[in-house]
Amino acid sequence: MDLASLKTRDNSEKHRFEIKVDDEMAFLDYKIGKSGDVYMVHTEVPEKLGGQGVGHKLVRESLEIIENHGCQIIPLCPFVRSFLQDHREDYGHLLSEKAKL
Template sequence: MTDQPAVRDNTDKHRFEIDLGDGDFAIAEYRLHGDDILFTHTLVPETHEGQGLGTALIKAALASARKRGLKVHPHCKFFAAYMKEHADVQDLLTPEWRAKLGVE
């Protein structure tokens, strides 16, 4: 995908989302807990896989967490894998998650 899709934070549904224009959404669900954000589930409809939508959701969600001063709990395996591989976002991890992911 050459253009970055529009990602919005749907605070009513507690998710970052991309409207795919066909009635479907790619989503990254979260829960807020004090100064922490817990990313719990990411879903890209099968018909839209392989277009970089999951990565776009993760990047937007982590940028939002950084802007808001939130620490991240990547319960979603996609968030955890992304954060483990990208040192530039590892400072957002809670100490517990830094240890879990081995990014001390």
């Protein structure tokens, strides 16, 4: 698997960001709040793709998509919160004032 060639896409109909690898789909569910904040709810990476950096790429590229839309985030998913704790200097500015890590 060439991780660099994979791209995260926003599947707005299903309210999730996705990376497809062969017949496997990794995704990050989200909800849009009334204020426009993006609630990052749940990340799922198939076992077959685990440990290969797919989850980190999914979160990183999802945050970049959200940033490009000028939104702020509220990370509810433990995986996203952990990622943000490790990369706060890069993505901390996206945290809504309502967000807690």
